[in-house]
Amino acid sequence: MQLLNQDLNQKIQEIEDQHSSGVYAKKPIALVRGKGTRVWDANGREYLDCSTGMGVALLGHSNEYVVRAITEQAQKLLTCPDGHFYNDARAGLIEKLMEVAPKSLNRIFLCNTGTEAVEAALKFARAFTGKPGIIATMRSFHGRTLGALSVTWNPKYREPFEPLLPKTSFVPYGNLEKLEAAITDETAAIILEPVQGESGVHVPPPGYLSAVRKLCSDKGILLILDEIQTGFGRTGKFFACEHSSIEPDIMCISKAMGGGVPIGAILTRDEIQLDKAQHGSTFGGNPLACAAARAAITYIQEKNLLSKARENGAYFLEKLKTFEGKGPVREARGLGLMLGLELKEKSAPYLMKLIDHGILALSAGPTVIRFLPPLEITRGEIDQVIQALQPVLNS
Template structure:
């Protein structure tokens, strides 16, 4: 049974809990960010009401200091906060680690590494008996691809359309959207892309030059697409037949997100290599891992190149002690069970909302607490993100599918908190409906829909609307004084 970790109760979404920033403070912070970090990122975030400063981070979310309202975090940095934000047990593990050790050396033996590795492989899909550590998701995918390429001696990789595997070297090459790759080409040669859930397409591409097929059991950035059982089973059989390594990217789906410690468990299929990260660090200290089966090709390769992949911070003594606490907390709080139960509750409520709004919502899909709502048009994603933020729910639309809103709540969420989020979603849809009488007729005019779906047009339009909101907020606050 799920047991919530003890934390001071937070106000409901949208409820002011601390005095907001004084007028001009947020502008000054944004200016410094634009000057010293990334001006373009501010415009992009502001358009979707995502330019929020996270303060007083705890349990289910954080406080927005600009408005003073409590925010429920439905994005969780794409699944970094599975065990909740500021989980006391994870925080204590980090404090204890800091009091007795440092990061350690990636080259040397370590009790913390061994202890955590034993625990993780004992709970991994069958056959994944060994692991390498990585600093994060992109590096974990890099390591997984390097292992497959090196062990097989083959040059080919098959990925999927709209896949997202990270921004680092080989991982970037396997991203299934040209938007991510185009400015850095030529990248790794030999990477081909097939439609997701299309076994026949991969079968036509696969051959004696294919080292690996890499997939996300649930595509996150592409818009929460869950792999079919027949697809996963067929991939396993095809890879066995041709000597290809099957790689699961479980950076987002790992550590309980889908209702199992790893999504592979839902299919009864073990990959040859599995990459994971994000919530492995408990949202406090980054850590990642690449679990693998010791096939004969792997044994030969590692005998010749035992240090083929080294990580500066992956597998650190501090990180492994924190990750051990994450596993213990998942068990203690029953988070895999809670992810299944609350995910079922959430999707059922969203299906009711979809039935009430067929002109807005196309589909609800997902597994566990990895849920997506697909709207009819891309421009609706940023509109909903903005409307949800006004109601105290922080959610992000998918980078590879802006018409899909992703919901990846902390796995510690309660039944009552799911109900709160659903109430805010209903209100956000009512808010969006007020704008649709203008947007939808305009979308039917030839050439207008591509403009509405244009990221540049959306960024300009929603930044303008945010400016109007800021003026309205300022006038309201002055009126109260």
């Protein structure tokens, strides 16, 4: 591809738009480079990245540990199917993951994306219990493939593809009574996010997750926690379920897991297993992604990133709270470095204005500006975001 045009951003956009399937509404910049908390567009303009590829670049862009690990692994072995052979990079990741995973989750199925992890969770839950029913929560987001979509709330995403999985139902997030009432003899599992991300950064009421855990144990149904967005330190603990001192029966992980390289997985309790060949993946557990994920976990451990997420998250939230009730702002909320600023109106125009100020953030639901910065964002950089928000919110 020859890009001799003066405005490289525009040229790249034209090529993508000409052939795109049309499912994405992208921001009008082409990102070509990243380092730490910063990314650069094709014209050399720098941005502070609080969007991190939808929460993926939690350890910063082109993280040194991850880059070294994948460079070394690429020279050794790129492909080795989990379904056929054992592999040292995969074993290395599994060992590392077991250091940080909830203690009761000692089995793993490796895949490539978040939605695949949710698909696996649903299949394992259904096969293990012999029951078809799954209860999900209103405002949930679990992915776009047909199984994950069946437990995703937003009717705009779901309805064009119905009929989806039968025997799925939705209950209000945070409401234990409604959840209990929805359980039937056919219920295999409940799936929920420990903090709802995509629908607007909703932190559950205190005690909710531990009450759900108890309810599942009492009723003999499985608890599936979707930690795809909350995992790997995003909320200030390695996994968000640790804030409630609970362990699920199945946990879905992905996004930040590979430090930028696609990987996903489910972790399950020892007895939750399928028969041979009941599930599988060509790329799942490939050495390149496993080497990246092992390096990512090592980096989080060695750099003590969990306390950084807690401290910087508290600082960021405190600053965001100063906007509450002013101008278009309704509320600031979040946990660790998973933060949302709810507006009284649509957030999309504000996100565009933030780009003009050199800040990348995300929407969450129609009215929330979501910040998912790298865990190593500094206080100075948080101040930079707050300074940019002032004119943006007042404009």
